Amino acid sequence: MAQKVEKTANGYEVLLTDGIKLEADYVVLSTLASAAQSILQDPRLDENFDQLITKSLISVYVGFDIKDSELAYDGTGFITTEGTDLKCDACTWTSRKWEHTSKNDRLLMRLFYKSSNPNYERLIQLSDDELGQVALRDIRQSLGITAEPVSCEVTKWHDNMPNYHLQHRQVVESLEQQLDTYYPGVILAGCSYYGVGIPDCIANGEQSARLVMEQASKS
Ligand SMILES: Cc1cc2nc3c(=O)[nH]c(=O)nc-3n(C[C@H](O)[C@H](O)[C@H](O)COP(=O)(O)OP(=O)(O)OC[C@H]3O[C@@H](n4cnc5c(N)ncnc54)[C@H](O)[C@@H]3O)c2cc1C
The missing domain is CATH 3.50.50.60 (FAD/NAD(P)-binding domain)
Incomplete structure (x- = not known):
């Protein structure tokens, strides 16, 4: 260094x-x-x-053992609007946006929780397991996916995003x-x-x- x-x-x-x-x-x-x-x-x-x-954010990757194509929407993700019931700021359908991220076409999602989010101060106190549950609720509520996830990875990015x-x-x-x-x-x-x-x-x-x-x- x-x-x-x-x-x-x-x-x-x-x-x-x-x-x-x-x-x-x-x-x-x-x-x-x-x-x-x-x-x-x-x-x-x-x-x-x-x-x-720079600002902070939390990213949560959630993987499902279902085919990416079962996601019944066109596109590669969404950004939330103000006043939404969802907690996330954005959700990327990673396996669809970057095919190489999921070799077997399994659905991989990424959710962002930014420090500008009104819920951030509470979210940053949560454990990785709890944040995984928040992300899962957001996915279920927004996309109607009912499958249980097979993987979940939470990263807290402190002062990392210009x-x-x-x-x-x-x-x-x-x-x-x-x-x-x-x-x-x-x-x-x-x-x-x-x-x-x-x-x-x-x-x-x-x-x-x-x-x-x-x-x-x-x-
Ligand atoms: C969670 C997250 C998700 C993102 N998602 C996307 C996306 O989907 N699409 C997109 O296009 N962009 C995305 N971005 C943005 C993009 O990834 C970054 O802006 C980009 O990778 C930054 O590249 P960089 O080379 O400027 O810096 P970095 O890749 O951060 O490289 C800086 C390097 O400097 C090194 N360093 C730091 N201090 C020192 C030191 N004192 N001496 C020597 N080395 C040092 C660090 O170790 C690091 O390797 C995302 C960013 C984050 C944080």
């Missing part, structure tokens, strides 16, 4: 948590913004970094300018800045690699 990036006369020194020091001409900080902020440890950047917020606001782009541009000035050759990448979806992150990873190669070929 990287602990600190420090500017040197010739480039950068990356200090790892096990004490190893690496010399680098370029550094791509592809962690969440909070980790990049603590790696750079530069108060001049804090005002911008502090505006890049939450963009209307000033997001300006904040990122301002940070980019600061890095150009104070840390030329240090590049920000990943979901905190350039899109949260996996395709965005892949595209940004490729773009970051191109940027480093372009800069390196000029020097």
Whole structure:
């Protein structure tokens, strides 16, 4: 793990948590913004970094030993509206959205409970078993599935999901300018800045690699 990036006369020194020091001409900080902020440890950047917020969520995967095709709806999931009786914010029909997640075409669902959900403070106190029951109730109520689940996996993601606001782009541009000035050759990448979806992150990873190669070929 990287602990600190420090500017040197010739480039950068990356200090790892096990004490190893690496010399680098370029550094791509592809962690969440909070980790990049603590790696750079530069108060001049804090005002911008502090505006890049992340939220928490709970994901619950529930698997059924029934065919995915028995789900009598088109599509790959739903997002709930305000005032719903359901507790979840969203439900993805994972086995239908990504076929490789269920080799035998068995139904696999994913439910999200976001920290913006009015029930979140209560839900986060529940055990994994209890959260599994909440998810099962949501599935039964919304989709009418009566089968018993054969698997259930609950994950509590603490401060892990970037939450963009209307000033997001300006904040990122301002940070980019600061890095150009104070840390030329240090590049920000990943979901905190350039899109949260996996395709965005892949595209940004490729773009970051191109940027480093372009800069390196000029020097
Ligand atoms: C529960 C959940 C469900 C999601 N579902 C979907 C979905 O269905 N579809 C979709 O498109 N997107 C989804 N996303 C969003 C998407 O998965 C993420 O935005 C994306 O994977 C982030 O990629 P990344 O490379 O920016 O960051 P990450 O994949 O988080 O990579 C950052 C890496 O930095 C490492 N790191 C942290 N600190 C340090 C350090 N100090 N030194 C070295 N390394 C460090 C971490 O260990 C991690 O490996 C989901 C996200 C979550 C949390």
